[in-house]
Amino acid sequence: MKKGLIALLIVVVIVVAFAGTLISKYNTLVQLNENVSMQMSEIDNQLQRRNDLIPNLVETVKGFASQEREIFENIANARAAMMSAGTVAEKSEANGELSGALSRLLAISESYPDLKSNENFIQLADELAGTENRIAFARQDYNTVAREFNGVAKQFPMNLFAGMFGFDTAEYFEAAEGADAVPEVDFGN
Template sequence: MNKTLMIIIAVVVIFAGIIMSGYNSLVSMNENVNGKWSQVENQLQRRNDLIPNLVNTVKGYAAHESDVFKAVSDARAKLGGAKTVAETSQANGELSSALSRLLMIAENYPDLKANTNFLQLQDELAGTENRIAVARMDYNGAVQGFNAKIKSFPTVLYAGMFGFDARDYFKADESAKTVPQVQF
């Protein structure tokens, strides 16, 4: 009986060790996902901060394009109020679309295209867009690792009990999937 008790205790200790190790791994991976999401938000905020300067520069040259300025303003507000990954993703798509229209206005104003401030802001915005793309890719990679971990055996047996649920990917807006029409 003493030998049986020792075997049972050893199995329980091993099982508890596996669960504790898995739990700690999940906590670490969850925090990694949170950190990566924070970087996405950080870059989105950077872009959000650049936009008013860009809009004001364009306004000086194209004051009659008020519908585009309103679209940019509305999209910025929507992005600022987004609470979930899905809402943020959708608002980001709307803001990208509005920014594209704003930058297309510049094509109609040669003086604006030559404006140093506008060119600097446009370069900063392009750099920020690249940073957003990298941050999104890093976030989605972290989500993929986390989701794979909580769905794999034996973690799947206890992940839900500890409150670890699958995380959402940052997805492209539906409009990003359509091929743009370029006309000369």
């Protein structure tokens, strides 16, 4: 009877230790996954801030450069794509399109000296530049926590727990294809 009780006690201790480990690993994955979600939310906040600035900037430029219709249409289309993007990859691609369109918009200011000296334009361009920096830092912070989460979730034995509890690796926020190309601006139109 004593040997059976000792064996049962050993089994209970092993089960409790395993359950404790399982709970600890699960909680670690939840915490890291929440960090990824929080950082993605910060990117969304900054992208929304930029989307809110764009109509004012476009209207200011339109007053001076009404013949630049194509750039305005590209910005409107890229902004709509950004608003409807759902996945990290879609947001990354839409961000690249919008950044390129905004670069072209800001580049046309060189052809309009009155626009470059307009106080409203200067303020909006400065706010947009600050927002672009915030977006860059938010993307960097997101990718840092995504790398941390992915590193933990892929290591043995955590990968077993991650698979068991349905934790997928986080997508990285990558630059859109062609983001390294300099935007082409044609003042001949």
